[in-house]
Amino acid sequence: MKKILFLNLLFIISVFAQDSDSLNDSLRCRLNISKDIQTTDKWFSQDKFLHFYACTSIVGLSYHTLVCRLKRDEEEGKIYSISFTALVGLGKEVYDKKKKGHFSWKDLCWDGAGIAIGYFAFIHRY
Numbered sequence: 687m688k689k690i691l692f693l694n695l696l697f698i699i700s701v702f703a704q705d706s707d708s709l710n711d712s713l714r715c716r717l718n719i720s721k722d723i724q725t726t727d728k729w730f731s732q733d734k735f736l737h738f739y740a741c742t743s744i745v746g747l748s749y750h751t752l753v754c755r756l757k758r759d760e761e762e763g764k765i766y767s768i769s770f771t772a773l774v775g776l777g778k779e780v781y782d783k784k785k786k787g788h789f790s791w792k793d794l795c796w797d798g799a800g801i802a803i804g805y806f807a808f809i810h811r812y
Contacts, residue, residue, distance in 0.1 A: 727790050737775065737793050738800040744771040745804025764809055771801050 728734070745767050753763035775797030783789040 727788070727792050729792055734792065734796045737778075737796040738803070741771050741775055741797045741800025742804040742807065744774060745801055746808035749809050764805075767809070768801055768805065771804070772797070775801075 748767035748770055749763050752758045752766055753760055758766075775794060778797075779789050779793055782793075
């Protein structure tokens, strides 16, 4: 429970820490107001943190649901939760490529980091 509260706190801080200019550019890009705006794919941005946060959360929540609530085998829960999260991340990038015309390998790297941290925070037992 403390881990999830900590992750939620990090998420809230990141949302308020973003400057308004990049938020306005992001909003213009999402609304397709101007086709001339080319957003650069930075390694560190709110979007990357959201990829990381979402994947970490999905790993923990899906593992908890499978193993603790549905009483599945722990090994099966590990495989399903990690695979499901990876498919969600990859599906998001395929969707972005189809709808927005940009596939981001950096987003996939942050998804992988989120999966790894989710595994060690919620699944791995010492």
